[in-house]
Amino acid sequence: MNRPEAVASVPGLEDPVFAEPWQVEAFAMVVALHEHGLFSWSEWAEVLSAEVHRADAAPDGHDYYEHWLAALEKLLASRGLAPAEEVDALAAAWERAAHATPHGRPILLENDPERQAR
Incomplete structure (x- = not known):
């Protein structure tokens, strides 16, 4: 378990x-x-x-x-x-990272396409 x-x-x-x-x-x-x-x-x-x-x-x-x-x-x-703005920004980054992460792989903020574009 x-x-x-x-x-x-x-x-x-x-x-x-x-x-x-x-x-x-x-x-x-x-x-x-x-x-x-x-x-x-x-x-x-x-x-x-x-x-x-x-x-x-x-x-x-x-x-x-x-x-x-x-x-x-x-x-x-x-x-x-x-602050709410920081929480919202982090949640959005996590959501983008989740969508960019292949199924079965760990979701990492580094996978956020916007973070990678910087």
Whole structure:
């Protein structure tokens, strides 16, 4: 069993806790940043709650970890640690790298065609 499968399955639960490996990573980042004192748990809960209760949130909650990630991005931006423009630029670079990476190969930012053109 690989790491995401181990973390994503909890004995006694029918469904995995995390549907995708990125959700495990987002969860772990929030816990680690909280443990390092970047924000209090009540502060995190407030920001996450605002995201989860947005008007465009899925009624069935299938987008929960997308809201989790958005809340994390907002907290990091509010602290000046990861401004939204930088996060958006990095996400776009990763997306371009993903499309430029052959199937089955690791996605590396170096594969971003725009980065290679510099």
